[in-house]
Amino acid sequence: MVLAPCLRGPARSLLVDVARQCNTELPDVAVAVIAAWEGEPLPRLMQRALRHALRRLYAEDRGCDSRPADEPSGRGRP
Numbered sequence: 296m297v298l299a300p301c302l303r304g305p306a307r308s309l310l311v312d313v314a315r316q317c318n319t320e321l322p323d324v325a326v327a328v329i330a331a332w333e334g335e336p337l338p339r340l341m342q343r344a345l346r347h348a349l350r351r352l353y354a355e356d357r358g359c360d361s362r363p364a365d366e367p368s369g370r371g372r373p
């Protein structure tokens with residue numbers, strides 16, 4: 296909830312998404328995020344997964360799809 300100002304449900308979904316992408320358990324992701332908050336480096340794989348999960352969260356929040364910015368949009372789409 297600190298990483299992305301959101302409610303408890305979306306925050307948990309964010310951590311679940313990171314855990315799935317990293318093929319690790321949810322408690323391990325939570326421990327790593329707390330350690331990062333306290334100054335420990337977040338493992339590179341988790342950094343990448345968190346970045347992707349945050350992009351999806353923000354895209355959903357804006358009401359758009361999670362297509363990467365460098366991917367061209369389809370015909371008739373903004």
